[in-house]
Amino acid sequence: MIPMTLQDIADVTAGTLVLRGGATAETVVEGLVDTDSRKIGPGDVFVAKPGEETDGHLFAPKAVEAGAALVIDERELDLDVPQIVVANAVEALGALGTEVVRRVRSLGRLREIAVTGSNGKTTTKNLLQAIFSRRGETVAPIASFNNEVGAPITFCRLTASTRYLIAEMGASAPGEITRLTRMAKPDVGIVLTVGLAHAGEFGGIEVTLRSKTEMVQALDEGDVAVLNADDARVRTMAEKTAARVVWFGRGDDADVRASDVTTSLDGTRFTLHVPGEEPVDVHFAVIGEHHVTNALAAAAAAHVEGVSAADVRDALQEVTRAERWRMEVVHRGPVTVINDAYNASPDSMSAALRTLAQIAPPDARTIAVLGEMSELGPYAIEEHDRIGLLAVRLNIDQLVVVGRGARALHLGAIAQGSWSGESRFVEDADEAYTLLEAELRPGDIVLVKSSNSAGLRFLGDRLADLAEGRDA
Known part of the structure; x- marks a missing residue:
């Protein structure tokens, strides 16, 4: 996290600062932020989030033993460490993540690429990370940190030297993607697919469509929407965004497309076509033609950001698997x-x-x-x-x-x-x-x-x- 004083964090989270352990309001914190006490190390911030099965407050002592410099909690605890007592720990975490993004944005270098969709978000996120980390410091979610807790934890990992933020934005109900984009509005928003994943929670495919559309509706005129030309529902989103649209897909009408796709046990091969460049052949170690869609989405976002097709190819060919337990x-x-x-x-x-x-x-x-x-x-x-x-x-x-x-x-x-x-x-x-x-x-x-x-x-x-x- 970027350096912030305890008072800054208390102000951002609308919390009450409890000074202990010799700290002052001007004590600076710049460690990682997490709700899992097992991931806390010296100088980090532990957010004691109440959960459905357990209560994060019970694990605050372990976080302090591990070296936590600050605990954000919903009730004051008998711990010899500064605390910020807030009304709602999840909302406080979101507010902190939003402020970290705002401050890093103000430095003028940060670009955010966000991805949503019913399938393929985590794989595409990993591919984006592989591409952009070759160009500068890149922060991306660990595993599938894509909700109101996981996303701000990722946002809090930004530093003053971060050049790219890769955000995975998931949702199980309408309005959740809108909340995430308000924390960190993308410069480039990718929509992969609209399918039946979580349809039971959403209440139907049309509600899913409206929820995924929230991504492109958050984009401004100077932003770019990267949309799947092969998905009929995603195509409708072009009419609902102020952003410039770049299409990816398998068809000839896509701006960034793939041809000559073959798949075998040693991976997937295809030819990548990008506007204004010669086609390049890609040997992608991840098996399955459906992962070509994810690769094309990442390639399209990279193209928008000025990454050459050859550099995209080189990055994709270094990826050996989509993610643990994914193909x-x-x-x-x-x-x-x-x-x-x-x-x-x-x-x-x-x-x-x-x-x-x-x-x-x-x-x-x-x-x-x-x-x-x-x-x-x-x-x-x-x-x-x-x-x-x-x-x-x-x-x-x-x-x-x-x-x-x-x-x-x-x-x-x-x-x-x-x-x-x-x-x-x-x-x-x-x-x-x-x-x-x-x-x-x-x-x-x-x-x-x-x-x-x-x-x-x-x-x-x-x-x-x-x-x-x-x-x-």
Whole structure:
């Protein structure tokens, strides 16, 4: 964080400053800011946020033991460290993040590139970080820090020398993206897709569309909206923004586009076309044609900021995986495991299954271990059934469906009479592991895919370890 006095922080957060430990109102703090006491080190700021399952105030002593220079809390605690007592810790964190961005902005060098969409935000964020970190100090979210807590934690990491802020902006309800853009208004706003992810929480696809549109509505005339030309719903956003629009996509009408796309177990290859430059060939280690969309979005934002196509190519080719547990390919022994179980929606589940079918050599057996796609609300049964049908149409050799929430997927698959494959239903990840432990054989390609709440990402790790011990 940029240096701020305790009084500055108290004023920004509308809190009451409690001086302890020999501090004064002019004592300067410039450490990291976090709500997780395990991440606090000497000089950092701990925000004691009450939660649904526990209360951050209970962990404040551990944060102080770790060296916290300041605790922001909702009630004064018996700790020998300065405290700022606020009415709402989350709102105070947001106010602090907003002020840090404002102060760094005032120095005149900071550019913010923000990304939203139903799928691909974290992957695109990582690609943007890979590109822009080659040009200057770049701050980007850790993991999926994209909500009212994670975003300001990221914003507070800015320093006076930060040149680029990469912001991932997620939402589970209308108005959340607007709040995030008010904390840190983007210069370049990227919208990837509008799909059924979180549709149950939003209340329908049209509400999702309106919520994602909040990104481009926050942009000013001098800003740029980077929009997916291949998504019909995203295309409608061009009419709702004052910003200049730059299109990315697979079609010839896109400003930044890809051609000659192929995918295999060693990654994805495509030719990148950028206005005013010669096409460049890219070998992208992340597998799956759907990740080309994310790469194009990052390339388009980079183009807006004056990064050459060749530099984009070089950065993309250094990325070895989208993110932990996102289309993460693990070659161990004679079995290949694709662990994509950090998140799942109907669109990303479909894309992962298509990738599995595309990359498998003729003599390989394809196995899809699939869990629940959460937060679909009234769409859940229909969408799980549709994924089961897709697996059959793609001729996936074996399905292992895990958990009651995904049972409709299993039923959808076994209802098809023309399939040479097989689907089996198990209650939990342990049962799935036991089943596969007995059946995995050399040459198998195993996809593990589910929403985070299903917990299959750890099953994917266990299967990779199991595969390592198999004889070829």
